[in-house]
Amino acid sequence: MTPVKPVAADRLPALLRQMPKAELHIHIEGSLEPELIFALARRNGVQIPYASVDELRSAYAFTNLQSFLDIYYAGASVLITEQDFYDMARAYLVKAAQDNVVHTELFFDPQTHTARGVRMETVINGLHRACVDAQAELGVSASLILCFLRHLSEEDAFASLEQALPFRDLILGIGLDSGEVGNPPEKFARVFARCRELGFHLVAHAGEEGPPAYVWTALDVLKVERIDHGVQSSKDALLMQRLARDRIALTVCPLSNLKLCVFPDLASHNLRQLLDAGLAATVNSDDPAYFGGYMNENFTQTFAAGPLNAQHAYTLARNSFEASFIDDAAKRRHIDRLDATFEAFQ
Numbered sequence: 001m002t003p004v005k006p007v008a009a010d011r012l013p014a015l016l017r018q019m020p021k022a023e024l025h026i027h028i029e030g031s032l033e034p035e036l037i038f039a040l041a042r043r044n045g046v047q048i049p050y051a052s053v054d055e056l057r058s059a060y061a062f063t064n065l066q067s068f069l070d071i072y073y074a075g076a077s078v079l080i081t082e083q084d085f086y087d088m089a090r091a092y093l094v095k096a097a098q099d100n101v102v103h104t105e106l107f108f109d110p111q112t113h114t115a116r117g118v119r120m121e122t123v124i125n126g127l128h129r130a131c132v133d134a135q136a137e138l139g140v141s142a143s144l145i146l147c148f149l150r151h152l153s154e155e156d157a158f159a160s161l162e163q164a165l166p167f168r169d170l171i172l173g174i175g176l177d178s179g180e181v182g183n184p185p186e187k188f189a190r191v192f193a194r195c196r197e198l199g200f201h202l203v204a205h206a207g208e209e210g211p212p213a214y215v216w217t218a219l220d221v222l223k224v225e226r227i228d229h230g231v232q233s234s235k236d237a238l239l240m241q242r243l244a245r246d247r248i249a250l251t252v253c254p255l256s257n258l259k260l261c262v263f264p265d266l267a268s269h270n271l272r273q274l275l276d277a278g279l280a281a282t283v284n285s286d287d288p289a290y291f292g293g294y295m296n297e298n299f300t301q302t303f304a305a306g307p308l309n310a311q312h313a314y315t316l317a318r319n320s321f322e323a324s325f326i327d328d329a330a331k332r333r334h335i336d337r338l339d340a341t342f343e344a345f346q
């Protein structure tokens with residue numbers, strides 16, 4: 001890794017904000033701010049069980065992943081039209097650009113919408129149009145990763161894949177999310193094998209709350225290229241060696257882990273331990289509207305809490321480009337700009 005000159009602690013937040021970075025773990029439905037939830041509910045005549053933006057926001061006190069997912073799926077119920085999906089993604093991409101996110105790979109959960117009668121094409125066309133406009137108007141490259149909901153059946157995932165296939169050129173990859181414990185990766189072995197044959201990139205949430213065994217099966221059964229979260233891997237020394245050896249990236253989400261009580265505080269987070277063990281960890285926001293911050297908040301709060309320096313900042317940003325699914329020339333361009341930012345930083 002390129003050596004980085006030391007940066008004073010009080011200048012580190014500025015460097016973290018300025019450095020170009022990629023975001024590889026963002027659920028676009030998790031970027032729906034309460035204000036937009038209320039605006040879309042009004043626009044579409046959808047009832048939501050909260051009287052005000054403040055009342056909704058005060059319900060964001062989570063004890064674990066499931067307590068969050070219940071509110072997250074309720075929030076997504078206001079999304080009906082293609083314009084709604086566009087507006088949601090546009091709002092996120094504007095924030096991403098402000099945080100110097102220059103590339104992002106957006107998760108979306110089509111089953112949450114198709115189960116309510118929203119058509120797959122409505123979801124994908126709205127999100128895709130926002131991605132196209134982001135490149136032209138914001139200078140952010142963005143693509144889509146379709147996630148299967150793991151609390152539903154594999155049969156349901158196959159049906160969702162079938163509905164998405166007419167739009168396959170608009171989809172970069174396939175992921176796996178929702179309630180982890182009790183829904184191991186191997187439940188989706190056949191549908192991931194099919195997605196692999198179809199040439200999609202593959203990722204999966206594993207080791208967020210679930211055991212290291214789920215990370216092993218995400219790798220060995222689903223054959224994913226990245227692990228989303230993966231923080232529980234530090235409980236298994238052999239797994240840590242495997243992740244380091246194969247340069248399997250972990251898309252770590254510190255504020256998410258804090259808000260869902262995976263770690264009691266950011267000072268106890270194991271990001272530094274993962275980096276020290278040679279793992280290709282990255283920093284991401286997961287569901288920024290629910291967890292108190294977008295990319296730069298994740299970086300600045302995590303660095304404020306722990307023993308991390310400019311070299312770690314560089315490594316995390318560089319890992320984000322190397323772990324992305326962009327081509328090698330684009331990776332090189334982004335890493336050259338990252339190097340130039342660190343070089344010029346005073």
Ligand code: ADE
Pocket residue numbers: 027030065072177178179180205208256286287
């Ligand atoms: N869907 C949205 N956010 C998620 C998370 N953190 N884990 C699993 N599924 C999710």
Ligand code: ZN
Pocket residue numbers: 025027177205228286
């Ligand atoms: Zn996630």
